[in-house]
Amino acid sequence: xxxxxxxxxxxxxxxxxxxxxxxxxxxxxxxxxxxxxxxxxxxxxxxxxxxxxxxxxxxxxxxxxxxxxxxxxxxxxxxxxxxxxxxxxxxxxxxxxxxxxxxxxxxxxxxxxxxxxxxxxxxxxxxxxxxxxxxxxxxxxxxxxxxxxxxxxxxxxxxxxxxxxxxxxxxxxxxxxxxxxxxxxxxxxxxxxxxxxxxxxxxxxxxxxxxxxxxxxxxxxxxxxxx
Amino acid sequence: xxxxxxxxxxxxxxxxxxxxxxxxxxxxxxxxxxxxxxxxxxxxxxxxxxxxxxxxxxxxxxxxxxxxxxxxxxxxxxxxx
Numbered sequence: 584x585x586x587x588x589x590x591x592x593x594x595x596x597x598x599x600x601x602x603x604x605x606x607x608x609x610x611x612x613x614x615x616x617x618x619x620x621x622x623x624x625x626x627x628x629x630x631x632x633x634x635x636x637x638x639x640x641x642x643x644x645x646x647x648x649x650x651x652x653x654x655x656x657x658x659x660x661x662x663x664x665x666x667x668x669x670x671x672x673x674x675x676x677x678x679x680x681x682x683x684x685x686x687x688x689x690x691x692x693x694x695x696x697x698x699x700x701x702x703x704x705x706x707x708x709x710x711x712x713x714x715x716x717x718x719x720x721x722x723x724x725x726x727x728x729x730x731x732x733x734x735x736x737x738x739x740x741x742x743x744x745x746x747x748x749x750x751x752x753x754x755x756x757x758x759x760x761x762x763x764x765x766x767x768x769x770x771x772x773x774x775x776x777x778x779x780x781x782x783x784x785x786x787x788x789x790x791x792x793x794x795x796x797x798x799x800x801x802x803x804x805x806x807x808x809x810x
Numbered sequence: 811x812x813x814x815x816x817x818x819x820x821x822x823x824x825x826x827x828x829x830x831x832x833x834x835x836x837x838x839x840x841x842x843x844x845x846x847x848x849x850x851x852x853x854x855x856x857x858x859x860x861x862x863x864x865x866x867x868x869x870x871x872x873x874x875x876x877x878x879x880x881x882x883x884x885x886x887x888x889x890x891x
Contacts, residue, residue, distance in 0.1 A: 624822070627822050628822050631820040631821065631822060632820075634820050635820050645818065645820040645821045645822060646818070646821050646822075646823055646824075646866055646867055646879075647818075647865050647866050647867065648818060648843055648844060648855060648858075648865050648867065650855075650865070678866060679821075679822065679823065694880075695823070695826070695879070695880040695881060695882065696878070696879035696880060696881035696884070
């Protein structure tokens with residue numbers, strides 16, 4: 584089955600574990616994750632999510648409680664990876680360990696609470712699959728509290744702060760010209776390789792990027808959001 | 811020693827924590843927060859946030875020492891296992 588067919592989200596009243604796997608698997612893969620290798624544990628978590636789906640109407644995280652505020656609760660709908668990219672990359676799994684980073688061979692050790700990673704520690708965070716980035720088109724990706732513009736130029740990928748230093752325009756909505764990303768609001772130009780601009784003192788922060796096994800990894804200092 | 815567990819009925823780590831406490835013959839009281847309603851539920855959530863700083867479960871309160879999540883190392887420490 585083509586991946587784009589499998590990601591369509593269908594929650595029928597008789598949704599099964601297999602349905603959730605088919606829906607979430609390809610989606611998680613795009614985020615640089617896969618299901619835990621402990622299949623019994625995966626089934627147990629997904630069974631819990633089906634109970635929650637029947638009761639609360641969506642696949643909320645089984646380890647956290649809904650607040651009743653739809654905006655807040657949207658951040659605990661499984662997979663919640665996009666909301667906690669840096670924190671999860673630091674512990675190599677999502678909160679409950681249903682998903683683990685794509686490069687983890689054995690997920691058994693990632694079940695339960697791990698040692699805390701100190702805020703500020705540099706973490707390599709998966710942000711996209713290389714093949715999903717179109718050359719010359721920037722994309723806005725939120726990593727923890729940071730807003731990044733991620734852009735591919737030929738076979739290289741760059742990550743920089745998404746906020747233009749002029750009037751705070753969203754750089755990822757801008758236009759690429761060679762190695763320069765042009766702000767969509769007033770045309771300020773930033774070199775995506777080092778964040779420099781021709782306006783003195785207005786350079787933006789850049790973040791180291793590498794591509795491993797087709798996954799784009801951006802190194803950012805770990806922030807800490809409330810659980 | 812007063813041991814209280816705040817849990818969700820749907821949470822795999824809460825089940826693991828209960829099993830762990832049972833296996834080690836630790837007596838504990840239990841609040842299954844998602845099964846409560848109205849003011850009772852709000853109060854329980856508020857207490858969980860006060861104890862743990864978040865809304866993740868399980869939260870184990872051992873005489874004021876708090877363990878968040880299924881964390882064997884921390885549990886052994888606070889329970890003296």
